[in-house]
Amino acid sequence: MTGLLAASTSTSDKRKAFRAGLASGRIQRIPGAFNPLVARLIQEIGFDGVYVSGAVVSADLALPDIGLTTLTEVAERGRQVARVTDLPVLIDADTGFGEPMSAARTVTILEDAGLAGLHLEDQVNPKRCGHLDGKAVVPAEEMVRRLRAAVSARRDPDFVICARTDAAGIEGIDAAIERAKAYTEAGADLIFTEALHTVADFEKFRAAVDTPLLANMTEFGKSELIPAATLERVGYNAVIYPVTTLRLAMFAAEAGLREIFDEGTQSGLLDRMQHRSRLYELLRYERYNEFDSDIFNFTLGRNQ
Template sequence: MTGLIAAATTATDKRAAFRAGLTSGTIQRLPGAINPLTAKLIQEIGFEGVYVSGAVVSADLALPDIGLTTLTEVSGRGRQIARVTDLPVLIDADTGFGEPMSAARTITVLEDAGIAGCHLEDQVNPKRCGHLDGKAVVPTEEMMRRLRAAVSARRDPNFVICARTDAAGIDGIDAAIERAKAYADAGADLIFTEALHTEEEFAKFRAAVDIPLLANMTEFGKSQLIPAQALEDIGYNAVIYPVTTLRLAMGAIEAGLREIHDTGTQEGLLGRMQTRSRLYELLEYERYNEFDSGVFDFTLTGSQ
């Protein structure tokens, strides 16, 4: 019963697939998964990877995205998600949860959790959401120490270490480009520049940096929502949709709860719900039944 209970693909193979995807010429699309079940749906629909957002992990705990979550909480959610999908999982590791030594430990913990890659950012710890004002970034050299520590701790060379810079919204796009080049020199495999505004800015960044780039297409932020094909045409290698599934789910949950509160019944909501049969299909209930009967369906013989 390969792939039952846990994904059939090993963490090593997922990491190799992610690294190969970043140089394939085809943009790697990674929607955020709010839970393991969403990750199964992301795989079924045909995306190239799964993203785990720090903002979503925080929101799931009813906390703002200001660095309150711990490595244990974030890696635990990442492990749950990575376990059920054959797709590579990229996770948001904030600032590495502390000083450079903590960033090094973060890499080892995420590797052990089956994650394919993570991004570390150059914000001052504790961080703020990348599309809010009032952020501050550490000096370039301090972020380079953070990245070098992470790279030195990596045991699987295919584990992707992505460097995120928030400098564009503070010091301008040229400063962000200079930081990206320095972070590549420090060993980053992938660069994520946060809160660019327009397609032209994304293209300017691409022209200036010669390692793989990741775009963040989050809603209600500072960035124009650029289609994946357009990002691929510009030369971007990956795109994340970090909070989309949470926003979809919470919008539907809030509307549904208000209707039940106001009308006393969910009868009018049934057409908007995932059906029981669809849920069971996604969970592969039938395969579990086959497995269960295959293990326990036997008869006693002789003197037993």
């Protein structure tokens, strides 16, 4: 049953792998998974990690990404995803779901859920999507308190605490760089710079900050869609593709539903669907059958 009902890699080993990847000199490519089955696909294809996006958890609940989700909802999705993959899972913890004490509790809950790391952001609570206008950030000192609380609550030293700053689009890149340095002093292991625009912006940030850096390559946002190889050359340690799989799936689902509505049948859609056999392959259906056979392949003797 190893690796069947749950990942075969321990949470501790996944966290160690995440830290080793960030220090490897090779950019860690981390797509978002909108459900556990997508996480399994991400692993099979060969990526370095899995991301759980707050925007995706919100959208999955038919809510906008404005801080309406709860710690319980986010932690449960993180637990579901982390359970099925041997890859480290990084999760979006928004602003920590409250005051610094809440950020501290968030760390303990997400550690217990099997995540490899989380990121906290410096937006005002309730937050907005990082690529929308109208964002506001808290004073740097308040975010430092948020981070110090989070770091103080960490029990596993390999659990990665990432600090996200949204200040570049509000206060400018220089201010965001100063915040990143302060957040590193507060104990952040990784810095997430949101909504930089160009390769030159990413280069400027890298040149000024020694801490490992994470880039966000989300579609239809403020940032150019920069190839991973370019980000690696610039010196970034990780890149997330947070909403990509949800956007792909929702586009396909909408197109298919409209065709069924118009045509009255899905027969013209079959070549655009994942086949039953491929789904069963991802689910490891045969291994479950083998397990059942191994358990039930005995015969009870007659009572004499």
